Amino acid sequence: MFLRKERRCRGGEDYTYWSLCEAVRTVRGPRQRVVACLGKLDPAEVSGGGWEEIGALLAGRTPAPRESVGGAPSESGTRWEQVDVSRVQVERTRDFGEVYLALALWRRLKLDELLSSLLGSGRESVDWATVASVLVAARFCAQRSELSLAEHWYETTALEDLLGVPPALINDDRLYRALDALGEQKEALCAHLIERYRDWFGVRMEFLLYDVTSSFFEGQAMENPLAQRGYSRDQRPDCKQVCIGLVCTPEGLPLAYEVFAGNRTDVTTVEEVVTMMEKKYGQAQRIWVMDRGMVSEANIAFLRERHARYIVGTPKSWLRHFEAKLLDKENWQQVQDGVEARLVELPGGAGQEKYILCRSTQRALKERAMLERQSDRLTAALVRIDARLRRCPQCNLEAVGRSIGRVLGKHPAAAAILDATVIADERGRAAALTITSDIERGQQAALRKGAYLLRTNCEETNPALLWRWYIQLTQAESAFRTAKSDLGLRPIYHQKTDRVKAHILVCFLGLALWRCLEQWMAAKGMGTCARTLVKAIATIKSMDVILPIRRGSERLSLRLRLVAKPENGVTQLLAHLGLQLPLHPKLIENVVPKTGV
Numbered sequence: 001m002f003l004r005k006e007r008r009c010r011g012g013e014d015y016t017y018w019s020l021c022e023a024v025r026t027v028r029g030p031r032q033r034v035v036a037c038l039g040k041l042d043p044a045e046v047s048g049g050g051w052e053e054i055g056a057l058l059a060g061r062t063p064a065p066r067e068s069v070g071g072a073p074s075e076s077g078t079r080w081e082q083v084d085v086s087r088v089q090v091e092r093t094r095d096f097g098e099v100y101l102a103l104a105l106w107r108r109l110k111l112d113e114l115l116s117s118l119l120g121s122g123r124e125s126v127d128w129a130t131v132a133s134v135l136v137a138a139r140f141c142a143q144r145s146e147l148s149l150a151e152h153w154y155e156t157t158a159l160e161d162l163l164g165v166p167p168a169l170i171n172d173d174r175l176y177r178a179l180d181a182l183g184e185q186k187e188a189l190c191a192h193l194i195e196r197y198r199d200w201f202g203v204r205m206e207f208l209l210y211d212v213t214s215s216f217f218e219g220q221a222m223e224n225p226l227a228q229r230g231y232s233r234d235q236r237p238d239c240k241q242v243c244i245g246l247v248c249t250p251e252g253l254p255l256a257y258e259v260f261a262g263n264r265t266d267v268t269t270v271e272e273v274v275t276m277m278e279k280k281y282g283q284a285q286r287i288w289v290m291d292r293g294m295v296s297e298a299n300i301a302f303l304r305e306r307h308a309r310y311i312v313g314t315p316k317s318w319l320r321h322f323e324a325k326l327l328d329k330e331n332w333q334q335v336q337d338g339v340e341a342r343l344v345e346l347p348g349g350a351g352q353e354k355y356i357l358c359r360s361t362q363r364a365l366k367e368r369a370m371l372e373r374q375s376d377r378l379t380a381a382l383v384r385i386d387a388r389l390r391r392c393p394q395c396n397l398e399a400v401g402r403s404i405g406r407v408l409g410k411h412p413a414a415a416a417i418l419d420a421t422v423i424a425d426e427r428g429r430a431a432a433l434t435i436t437s438d439i440e441r442g443q444q445a446a447l448r449k450g451a452y453l454l455r456t457n458c459e460e461t462n463p464a465l466l467w468r469w470y471i472q473l474t475q476a477e478s479a480f481r482t483a484k485s486d487l488g489l490r491p492i493y494h495q496k497t498d499r500v501k502a503h504i505l506v507c508f509l510g511l512a513l514w515r516c517l518e519q520w521m522a523a524k525g526m527g528t529c530a531r532t533l534v535k536a537i538a539t540i541k542s543m544d545v546i547l548p549i550r551r552g553s554e555r556l557s558l559r560l561r562l563v564a565k566p567e568n569g570v571t572q573l574l575a576h577l578g579l580q581l582p583l584h585p586k587l588i589e590n591v592v593p594k595t596g597v
Contacts, residue, residue, distance in 0.1 A: 001035065001054040003046060018046065020054065042583075079587070081558060087548040095141075096158040096563055097540030097570075102137040103162055104579055105513040105520075109196050111136075111189070118185050126169050131178035134159060134170065139510035144488045146175040158542040161561065161586070176499070183502030190256045191280070193512055197253050201519050205281060207250045207469065209289045210273060211476040212266045215490040215504075216241040224497045228262035234490055242492070244504060245269050247277060252475035253515045256280070257508055259501055266293040271302050278306070287311060287458060289473050304352075304457065311456040311470045314355075319448045321347055322357055326447055335464040338362050343463050346455075356454040356463050356470075364450025371413050371445065378411040379435065382420050386433035393429035397422065400430040417442045483511050486531065524576045536573060540566045540581070544588070560585040 001022050008015045020036045035054070106112060115129035137159065138149045154160075155167040197203040214232055216239035221227035227240040234241075241262035247255045256277060260269055274288065288303065292313030303310050319326075325344050332340040338361040346355050385403060394400050400422060408415040418437055425431040454470050483489040487510045494500045517530045526533070540563065547558040562585035566574070574581065 003038075003041075004032070016040070081547065081549040081551075084548040084550065089546040091544045091546060093541050093543045094156055094158045095538065096542040097537035097566075098141045098534060099137050099157045099159050099162065100540070100581070101517070101534065101537050101579070102140040102513060103133065105140075105516055106133050106136060108200075109193065109512070109516060111192070111509070114188070114192050115182075115185070118188055119181055126165050126174065128178050128181045130163055130165060131170075131174060132182045133163070134165070135175060135178060135182070135506050136509045136513065139487050139506050140513050142486055142488050145493050146179070147172050150175055158563075161542065179499060179502040179506070183498055183505055186501075186505050187280075189505070189509065193253075194255055194281070197249070197255075200516070201251070201253070201523070203249050203251065203253060205249070205255070205286060207287050207289060207472065208255070208277065209248050209250065209473050209476040210245065210270070210294065211291065211473065211480065212243055212245045212260075212269060212293070213480040213484075214241045214243050214262065215484070215492055217495075218491045218493050219495055221495045221500075224495060224500060226259060226261045226497055226500065228264075230261075230263035231265075234484075239491070242500065242504075243269070245273050246476060246479060247273060248476050248479055248515075250469075250472040250475060251515070251519060252479050253519065254479060254508055254511050257504070259504055267296045267299060270294050270299045274303070274306070274308065287469065289470055291473060309456070309458050311454060311458065311466060313470070314453045314455055316448065316452070318346075318453050319451055320444075322451075322453065323444065323447060325357055326359065326451055333463055335467045339467070341463040341467045343461065344453075352457055354456050354458070354461070354466070356456070356466050357451065358454065358467055359451040361450065367449040368446060371449065374411045375414040375418065378407065378414040378418055381407040381411075382418070382433055382435050385420075386435070389430050390432050393425055393427075393431040395427075395429050397424075397430055404433075413445070417445060479511060479515065482514055483507050486514065487511060520577065526573070526576055533573060536570050537566075539570060540564060545585070549591075556591045559588040559590045561588055562586065 001020060004019045004021045006017050006019055008017075018038045018041050019034050020038055021032045021034055024031055024033050112129060112133060115132050116127070119128040119132075121127040121129075134149070134154070135146070138146075138153060141153075141157075143149050143153050150170055150172045154170045160166055194203075194205070214230070214234065216232060216234050216236040217224075217227055218239075221240055226242045228242075229237065229240055230243070232239070232241055243260040243262055243264050243266075245258045245260060247257065249255060258269070258273055258276065270290070287309040288311075290310070290312045292315055295312045295314065300310070300312075322344055325342070332342050335341050335358075339358065341356055341358045344355050344357045346353075382404070385400075385407070389400070404420050404422075408420070418435060421434040421436070422430045423432040423434055454466065456466055458466065458469075460466055460469075487507050489504070489507045492500055492503060494503050514530055517533070518528045521530065521533060522528050542561065542563045545560045545562060547560065549556050549558050563581050563583070565571075565583075566581070
């Protein structure tokens with residue numbers, strides 16, 4: 001028996017399929033007879049071998065095992081058994097796709113080689129570099145804690161087969177010790193990632209995006225000086241938190257980070273981070289992109305002293321100087337659909353800076369709708385207070401003022417437009433409210449909606465290009481969303497300072513894998529939505545297939561460990577990335593007599 005490739009051309013397109021043939025002798029000489037048409041076959045199926053032995057199977061004979069040159073049975077040879085297909089079972093279905101992709105990215109970044117050289121190996125049964133890969137792979141797969149990793153998650157994945165580490169050796173103590181060892185290698189890991197970015201994607205550090213976020217604690221963290229209460233981006237002011245400053249490239253690739261106390265304001269972190277980056281990578285004339293929360297005149301002066309370039313946002317109050325420019329319909333340049341920009345001069349501003357006035361139609365509609373909704377809520381609340389006072393006038397004017405103040409504080413944007421005045425009766429009691437709206441202030445507020453002002457000391461004069469440089473800051477915001485939502489940065493369950501920093505380092509490495517996957521996809525023309533790709537590849541499972549076999553009069557069981565063949569769409573995704581799944585099953589020699597069947 002042998003395979004024969006067949007080709008057909010129909011409608012100008014070539015079609016290839018395979019036929020299973022055998023050589024037969026006839027009165028007119030040897031001929032080839034088609035036994036079966038097999039259709040399309042994967043390359044691994046074609047080269048897998050064993051087709052010539054089909055003839056013995058069709059004749060009811062079990063083919064003999066292949067022999068190597070020395071006469072011993074070949075390990076790569078095809079093995080034939082008689083299987084009772086009615087009793088085939090599947091056991092230990094495990095997640096394969098996500099962890100396989102995480103390890104592929106880990107090794108593509110050569111983090112396994114780096115940590116093996118940094119951490120070395122001693123008398124431990126599992127080296128710390130391998131345990132570190134487990135920690136980061138778990139974070140890539142959105143595992144929230146090391147305890148759940150050790151007690152449940154690890155044994156439900158195929159990491160045992162991919163890494164050769166049995167679940168019994170993965171426990172919480174080993175994971176915590178690996179965190180301690182990994183946390184000491186932060187600087188080496190950040191430097192290594194930058195070099196890998198350059199080699200893999202050709203990334204240059206001309207633009208640096210900097211932003212700050214926070215992550216809250218579960219627990220009191222009494223002995224952690226970094227755990228403080230401050231402005232919470234997670235809407236959890238009741239919890240202590242830490243602040244994290246992230247430096248990344250315009251593509252969103254994370255370069256470095258710093259951990260600050262939870263009550264640290266954003267504006268006070270700029271000098272420390274800029275100095276840190278210059279000490280590590282030199283004082284080049286890079287362009288720093290930051291939002292208005294980082295801006296202060298002291299920070300701007302600091303950047304100028306170091307001959308650094310910057311593009312930063314400005315407070316909204318600065319827009320009052322450009323209301324006439326916002327009404328001007330000329331000199332605007334369209335930088336994107338629905339977004340316009342122009343260069344303007346700040347009255348009394350320094351000549352060494354440029355200012356870019358921007359306005360967005362969609363952003364204006366959204367902000368005006370938010371202002372209108374807030375105005376309706378504030379008006380309704382004030383009307384309820386007015387109705388209450390008309391039913392029952394209040395003598396305590398201070399209490400009435402506090403009630404009005406609480407309502408105004410909940411709706412600050414609308415409070416700048418609406419005014420509420422208490423009307424007193426003849427006894428001096430608060431008997432009603434007068435609610436008025438300042439039309440001029442309302443028009444000014446509506447005019448500023450969707451507009452924002454940028455300032456820069458770059459030599460570039462094209463407002464469209466300067467706007468594009470600044471809008472890259474959304475990549476840093478997107479990196480924070482990925483770290484929090486997809487990688488489980490929040491909440492933090494650790495209490496000790498070093499463990500908290502190690503936890504953030506693991507999340508940082510997981511973010512590096514995630515962002516590298518997006519750049520890898522973009523280079524292959526597959527878009528940049530890593531979440532969709534990870535979800536598709538996560539459908540790939542590994543399993544143990546139990547085959548009941550017969551050997552003479554004995555009834556035995558054979559266990560094969562294999563990876564399920566993915567759907568065609570997932571197969572194409574893997575092919576685009578150049579990833580090849582292990583197609584051949586792994587034979588686990590546990591042939592034992594079947595009893596009680």
